[in-house]
Amino acid sequence: MDVQAWVKQVIRQEEIDKYLVKGKDFIDEKKIRTNLEQQAHPDPQRVRDILQKSLSIKLLTPEETAVLLNVTDPALLEEMREAALEVKKRVYDNRIVFFAPLYCSNLCVNRCVYCGFRSDNPEEKRHILSPEEIYRETEAIIDEGHKRLIAVYGEHPKSDADYIADSISTIYAVKRTTPSGNGFNNIRRVNINAAPMAVEDLRKLWRAGIGTFQVFQETYHPGRYAELHPANTIKGNFRWRLYAMHRAMDAGIDDVAIGALFGLYDWKFEVMGLVEHAHDLERQFGIGPHTISFPRMQPAPGSFLSENSPYLVNDDAFKRLVMVLRLAVPYTGLIVTARERAELRREIINYGCTQTDASSKIGIGAYAGKKLQEENADKVQFMLGDQRSLDEVIKELADDGYITSFCTAGYRCGRTGDKIMNLLEKGVEGKFCKLNAVLTFREYLNDYASAATKEAGERLIQRELQEIENTSFFTDKKLLPTFFNYYRRIAAGERDLYM
Template identity: 80%
Template sequence: MATVKDWTAHVIKQAEIDKYLVDGKDFIDEEKIFEEIEKGKKPDKQRVRDILQKSLEIKILTPDETATLLNVEDPELFHEMQEAALEVKKRVYDNRIVFFAPLYLSNLCVNSCKYCGFRAENKEEIRHVLSMDEVREETAAVIDEGHKRMIAVYGEHPMNGADYIAESISTIYSVKRETPTGNGFNNIRRVNVNAAPMEIADLKKLWRAGIGTFQVFQETYHRERYAELHPANTVKGNYRWRLYAMHRAMEAGIDDVAIGALFGLYDWKFEVMGLLHHALDLERQFGIGPHTVSFPRMQPAPGSFLSENSPYLVSNDAMRRVVAVLRLAIPYSGLIVTAREEPNLKRDLLTHFGCTQTDASSKLGIGAYAKKLKQEENIEKVQFMLGDQRSLDEVIRELANDGMITSFCTAGYRCGRTGDKIMTLLEKGVEGKFCKLNAVLTFREYLNDYASPATREIGEKLIEQELREIEATPFFSKNKLLPTFRSYYDRIARGERDLYM
């Protein structure tokens, strides 16, 4: 068997970088990005309002337009940006918030990222890779919370390479649990993956295993800062291998990809511009932008001085600006805010700034779900510290009280509304209509099977409001969707599960 050193030496395939370059250059032109940010300073109010109108037409912004929004300082004008961002979210995604749970399957890693608790040199970390039996146990515990969507997270190491990931995806899908009320079974219906960049041949293995969205974060788009944080003798030290991870995934047949940056490693305005340029290059080369965009903020990590002392740590106000600008700049993409954030900020970003997805009842320790370990009981096995450790039920109740409906919908993926198909539907506001119906159906399941009495009381009021709105919306009657929807809703209320439009 090859050593870890030998494996590491053969991971990167230079030809699978070069094929996407243009005249030997990648799509991150740092000098140009700084010029765009500088040019956007002291923006004219009317120009800002014209840009907001373009976003409301669900059109991706240009770099110059995005830089203009990044430089808005006037409180009144920023309030207009916030309102426009929320309106864009409503037009594309309605009032839905999609929930998922992260499952960490391994903390083995060959890399040496200075901000991460999993880095190879961290002697405080107790290493473990979940066996398939342990994957089943962890999945069962996640399902028993009421979850139906999962993101499986893996470090970069030969013991958790493509074959292990593919096997664990299949294992997660295989787990079925009887609901607490005895109304049939619940299971994970969508497995997304956050893993290291791979070659096209390995990515095809994940596609055949039924992967949902493939997620790789660039961490920082700034080359010099990237090199400081990721030693050159590691796999992750190759900036371009990571930069084109999503391009290779698209070529491998995975048509739902997700991009992100770790905010706090470098200047937040530069990172927003990097994310936009990434989305634009995916559109240019494949005709499809990212399905979701993430902007996790660096949090304290065991054994990492940098995680708490970076000169680029991002304030709460800056995070609000990050979300508002991303919602306006890439209007069709889902925006993910995670349990890294404290509850109040997370709620604000979901209800007032246009985020569309979040996690809850999250545990980052390897094997922590089945053992029901709290973060402080498993600190030596976590990648970073969470800001929100509330249960799924608590977060659902809070959002329902704010008029936001929880969705566990995975129908679009199983009906083939992915890739370029879903992008067109999102831009036209059609996918959001189907998602509204499916959100109500999956929320009905949750209220019946898992909700606490307090959550059920609030949820019943919200779902009645949603039903009245659906009945009054011409789109549903015009397209003859109401009879099927009513039938599915009644059947779910009587105990059937997993019916979708």
């Protein structure tokens, strides 16, 4: 099948229509505008009442979200930041989960004006990784110490569901002896960032063992979306993308991830769109998004808009939007990536983020080739702001009191979808995650950490062990004997023990 024939058969209108309500989707531009305008001057007591609701780990309404988006008083913003961090601690404790992105292909049939991968960009050199190249890339990622990975694909017939499913299997098959010689390390969870698909294709990914399926709407404003995505492309269909997560849920993938590319349109509108998205997933499936991402647009090779959009988000607005997302959807993970400068990423962690990446390379084949983005600029989608190693970022976080986690236990124990959402809302999942974070951190310190990182990590892990011993939940549930048995066994050389 040639490319044009493939493009014509991708979108299934019936797989859009089934989720509409009276022919309408869940993005009501007028309603979003009205909410933002009506809450333009929020009452401080109303704000504080909303913060209390968020602290009880309840999804905020769009109206409540609009109230928080309009807060400008510095003292009240600081109360919001403190509440956001407290929400994060109640649900996720002091963990930061790490992953690495693996770009498998930059072939794309779309022409998004802000993207380096767009099909009409003559500056982009095209390549799709072979199974052997994916294997080598995965080896290089594992050798940094990673255990979680998100694989990224352009939209093209050569990187269709079958290719993605095969790449998932290839990644899971890679095992590497650790530098310490204590057993092996491998990727324990493969998440996917790919184009929207039909339910039958998403089932192929589910059978292949996909972790979380991630699709960013880019912008939730239908008019702006149409300006940026030509109508005669697959991505030009706003609703096909809008309901990508719904189809994933129907296909059996119960962990889904949403996001917007901030800088394409007004940031307050995009936050409202993300919250409306979370509400519609809960309404139709009883499960909200597993994670929310909020990447800011960065310079992309061959894209004028990427550096000249009228909606570029400054640092102050960025902090506010992250804070509001944490409060509005308190149970979800929030991902801040290496797109951001190192110093800002360190700060934004304190606004309630739970996941980040490091040692990231976004050139096609850049890990095995050990290429910096400047050496691979003709094969990247955008430019990174932070190219530090995993070890450097882990040490910084340890110095700040955050424990690095590579935990994948919840997924492998079946704590996914509605099960994990219920546990997150009750603060239970975070307790198990704390134990597993310590176990995976012990692995990293033994196998990969530099002397400086190990010194910082040992101080932190001793504090964590003392806290675990003194937490009634762990004693009441009789979890301590098993946990300390696993901890001693990992310290002695065993790997991949989890609770």
